[in-house]
Amino acid sequence: MTDTLLTISGLTKAYPGVVANDTVSFEIKEGEVHALLGENGAGKSTLVKMIYGLVKPDSGTMTLRGEVFAPPEPRAARATGVAMVFQHFSLFDALNVAENIALGMENPPPMGDLASRIREVSENYGLPLDPFRTVGDLSAGERQRVEIIRCLLQDPKLLIMDEPTSVLTPQEVEILFQTLRKLTSEGVAILYISHKLEEIRTLCDHATILRLGKNVSTCIPAETSARDMAELMVGSAFASPARADRELGEIALDISGLSVASTGAFGTPLRNIHLTVQEGEILGIGGVAGNGQDELLTALSGEVTTDHDAVKFMGQPVGRLGPTARREMGLLTAPEERLGHAAAPDMSLIENALLTAAQRENLMHRGFLKWADTRSFANRVIEAFDVRTPGPENAARSLSGGNLQKFVIGREVLQNPKVLVVNQPTWGVDAAAAASIRQSLLDLAAGGTAVICISQDLDELMEISDRFGALNEGRLSDIRPAQGLTVDEIGLMMGGAHGMEVAHG
Amino acid sequence: MDLSSINPTLLLASLLVAATPILIAAIGELVAERSGVLNLGVEGMMITGAICGFIIAVETGSPLLGFIAAAIGGALLSMLFALLTLFALANQVASGLALTLFGLGVSALMGQGYVGIKPPPTPKLDIPLLSDLPFFGPVLFSHDLMVYFGIALVAAVWAMLKYTRAGLILRAVGENHDAAHALGYKVVRVRLMAIGFGGACAGLGGAYISLVRVPQWTEGMTAGAGWIALALVVFASWKAGRVLLGAWLFGGITVLQLNLQAAGVAIPVEYLSMSPYLITILVLVIMSSDRSRAPASLGRIFHASG
Numbered sequence: 001m002t003d004t005l006l007t008i009s010g011l012t013k014a015y016p017g018v019v020a021n022d023t024v025s026f027e028i029k030e031g032e033v034h035a036l037l038g039e040n041g042a043g044k045s046t047l048v049k050m051i052y053g054l055v056k057p058d059s060g061t062m063t064l065r066g067e068v069f070a071p072p073e074p075r076a077a078r079a080t081g082v083a084m085v086f087q088h089f090s091l092f093d094a095l096n097v098a099e100n101i102a103l104g105m106e107n108p109p110p111m112g113d114l115a116s117r118i119r120e121v122s123e124n125y126g127l128p129l130d131p132f133r134t135v136g137d138l139s140a141g142e143r144q145r146v147e148i149i150r151c152l153l154q155d156p157k158l159l160i161m162d163e164p165t166s167v168l169t170p171q172e173v174e175i176l177f178q179t180l181r182k183l184t185s186e187g188v189a190i191l192y193i194s195h196k197l198e199e200i201r202t203l204c205d206h207a208t209i210l211r212l213g214k215n216v217s218t219c220i221p222a223e224t225s226a227r228d229m230a231e232l233m234v235g236s237a238f239a240s241p242a243r244a245d246r247e248l249g250e251i252a253l254d255i256s257g258l259s260v261a262s263t264g265a266f267g268t269p270l271r272n273i274h275l276t277v278q279e280g281e282i283l284g285i286g287g288v289a290g291n292g293q294d295e296l297l298t299a300l301s302g303e304v305t306t307d308h309d310a311v312k313f314m315g316q317p318v319g320r321l322g323p324t325a326r327r328e329m330g331l332l333t334a335p336e337e338r339l340g341h342a343a344a345p346d347m348s349l350i351e352n353a354l355l356t357a358a359q360r361e362n363l364m365h366r367g368f369l370k371w372a373d374t375r376s377f378a379n380r381v382i383e384a385f386d387v388r389t390p391g392p393e394n395a396a397r398s399l400s401g402g403n404l405q406k407f408v409i410g411r412e413v414l415q416n417p418k419v420l421v422v423n424q425p426t427w428g429v430d431a432a433a434a435a436s437i438r439q440s441l442l443d444l445a446a447g448g449t450a451v452i453c454i455s456q457d458l459d460e461l462m463e464i465s466d467r468f469g470a471l472n473e474g475r476l477s478d479i480r481p482a483q484g485l486t487v488d489e490i491g492l493m494m495g496g497a498h499g500m501e502v503a504h505g
Numbered sequence: 506m507d508l509s510s511i512n513p514t515l516l517l518a519s520l521l522v523a524a525t526p527i528l529i530a531a532i533g534e535l536v537a538e539r540s541g542v543l544n545l546g547v548e549g550m551m552i553t554g555a556i557c558g559f560i561i562a563v564e565t566g567s568p569l570l571g572f573i574a575a576a577i578g579g580a581l582l583s584m585l586f587a588l589l590t591l592f593a594l595a596n597q598v599a600s601g602l603a604l605t606l607f608g609l610g611v612s613a614l615m616g617q618g619y620v621g622i623k624p625p626p627t628p629k630l631d632i633p634l635l636s637d638l639p640f641f642g643p644v645l646f647s648h649d650l651m652v653y654f655g656i657a658l659v660a661a662v663w664a665m666l667k668y669t670r671a672g673l674i675l676r677a678v679g680e681n682h683d684a685a686h687a688l689g690y691k692v693v694r695v696r697l698m699a700i701g702f703g704g705a706c707a708g709l710g711g712a713y714i715s716l717v718r719v720p721q722w723t724e725g726m727t728a729g730a731g732w733i734a735l736a737l738v739v740f741a742s743w744k745a746g747r748v749l750l751g752a753w754l755f756g757g758i759t760v761l762q763l764n765l766q767a768a769g770v771a772i773p774v775e776y777l778s779m780s781p782y783l784i785t786i787l788v789l790v791i792m793s794s795d796r797s798r799a800p801a802s803l804g805r806i807f808h809a810s811g
Contacts, residue, residue: 054687074689090684092677093801103677104688108670 011060020046038210039430053077083151084160093136104150197226230431249279252450254312277450284465292474301333330418345397353378385410402429524756526710530734533706540699541679541802545601548731549608554579554708555715579708663745679800740789
């Protein structure tokens with residue numbers, strides 16, 4: 001099985017002001033897992049969108065099994081055997097599994113037949129799924145199964161997967177990999193995009209590395225270290241986060257018996273959470289998305305108020321105080337969702353800096369705003385965190401995800417918090433930028449700040465945290481020292497594989 | 506006070522007639538909203554349909570041609586809304602309100618020469634035997650065709666949304682337009698058709714008022730029926746069956762309170778007049794307290810990127 005499936009040669013796509021793909025060429029062989037690597041904004045998404053027919057290339061050609069391949073729309077791509085699992089799941093919450101799958105097919109059979117085919121395929125590949133459940137009620141892992149089965153029902157030749165493991169527990173990742181290996185043994189090629197280099201080393205046969213829209217090199221992941229791959233992506237060497245020895249101080253934040261009702265329709269209530277963080281300590285909180293992370297952050301930031309004694313900051317109860325009062329005391333938070341929660345998308349970086357830093361940086365005087373001071377504070381954040389933007393006047397929305405993430409984290413770090421709570425600090429950020437964000441959290445802790453880092457990236461949590469706990473259905477596991485924890489133990493703390501223990505015979 | 510003057514047969518028969526305009530307008534708006542478009546211009550499209558239908562029916566002498574013209578008029582006006590929201594990416598709420606104001610003005614202008622004229626009568630169904638049945642005849646089998654058309658339309662929309670692929674795609678577009686676009690569905694085209702259908706239905710509903718219910722032309726004669734239709738869609742939780750129920754409830758109480766007024770019940774007229782609105786909303790609010798919710802993309806502007 002070494003026949004070439006898809007050949008890409010000289011593919012170019014330019015958007016106003018930026019060349020997303022510049023003469024990209026590579027080949028995918030039948031039955032191989034081919035990794036596509038690159039920093040944020042390197043052009044990976046544009047490239048797969050061209051293969052899937054969502055974007056038309058300006059120049060260059062693709063051939064699929066020796067025939068010219070230029071899909072004008074996703075339907076045509078699907079008809080020739082190209083299927084795609086999206087990074088942000090392209091599912092419809094209010095519809096059931098079978099309806100979602102029918103929407104991704106050209107000529108879906110009647111619902112009854114479709115349901116039995118879904119059951120058949122899902123059992124074949126070890127991905128149990130009930131066709132009549134509403135997608136909005138499924139866990140992230142189950143939702144991904146819906147997408148994969150939707151692709152499998154069309155007998156794909158090439159399966160494109162964009163960041164498929166970012167929302168899965170380690171056990172779920174293992175099951176996914178078994179499914180993918182089974183597929184490749186049947187001759188299906190997989191184009192795999194991920195920031196998780198260790199996963200790529202385990203799974204992928206070949207890797208193509210994109211930098212600034214060009215393919216700069218290829219490698220065989222199993223024979224290349226993760227660090228070398230990261231440096232190929234960035235184009236230069238960068239430092240890994242280094243831990244300094246730190247002294248732990250007083251208990252900075254003490255949460256006892258915190259229970260919060262869920263806010264949204266698909267949210268998770270928090271149930272009786274206990275935790276403490278000391279000055280100079282980093283507490284990592286893992287767990288699959290949607291298990292109470294957002295609720296925990298809002299309870300700590302003051303967006304949701306609780307029993308007065310449930311949250312104690314430096315010994316003082318603050319449960320009934322709002323965000324502004326907590327910020328003044330030094331309890332800062334950086335929520336996950338960059339556009340809309342952490343930053344106001346259509347406001348400039350200066351205005352966004354003002355929104356959270358007004359109190360601690362003295363950017364207001366008797367209700368009037370000090371724009372000059374705010375501008376210099378925004379500039380300090382941009383400089384210190386290497387935020388790539390033409391200037392602080394630009395709207396938050398105009399920044400790429402990784403750059404905006406650096407800005408919203410930097411904005412809190414530079415305010416010298418006593419306690420900093422961050423949720424998904426490096427989500428969607430490339431390796432080098434992620435390393436610098438983690439380093440800044442470590443530096444902050446070394447300076448005596450208590451840090452709570454909520455994240456789904458276990459490698460990240462193991463790298464920076466002193467102690468580790470996991471959220472599962474709104475409950476926090478026992479908190480244990482991070483050093484020496486095995487992946488299996490962590491997986492169990494996260495709630496295992498959500499009933500996915502399926503025989504992969 | 507003489508309650509015996511209220512005839513239950515006539516009451517039920519006129520309930521169906523009173524409910525028809527808001528029923529047809531609401532089912533059109535329901536389709537538009539299920540595709541993710543919040544068109545607040547129902548009132549404007551209804552009144553435009555009312556005058557278009559009235560003019561054509563008077564000029565040609567054919568109520569049928571009048572209703573067809575009303576549907577076309579409503580749909581044409583809705584295309585203005587589609588142009589603003591789908592292509593110019595304007596805000597749907599503001600565009601819808603503008604459409605209502607525009608429709609009220611345009612219809613007043615068009616209708617200047619038609620005040621005080623009687624339209625040709627719309628024929629009623631007259632089935633030998635069935636229409637002569639006591640009670641059931643007048644209640645069920647003696648209406649004009651639009652009453653039956655309205656009910657059939659609700660059934661058709663319900664079946665289309667539930668059982669057909671077209672309905673599934675419509676719901677998908679309203680639920681998550683980015684995902685639908687990523688799967689290769691034409692979000693703008695689907696919404697364009699849904700808006701047009703909503704406009705045609707609103708036009709028909711309006712023409713029913715000017716050609717059958719009243720029947721004459723006066724400025725602003727829809728008198729808020731479009732807003733009731735809008736509210737009905739929301740409180741019916743975007744479900745076709747509940748729209749039918751809500752429209753009948755509203756029509757029924759409207760007719761009942763008129764009868765009570767005529768019978769001289771010792772309740773101030775103002776309370777009786779507001780009762781259809783209060784009771785309809787109350788009942789539908791109680792019914793919509795289950796976990797059904799709005800289409801997730803409702804009112805959001807779709808812009809295909811990348």
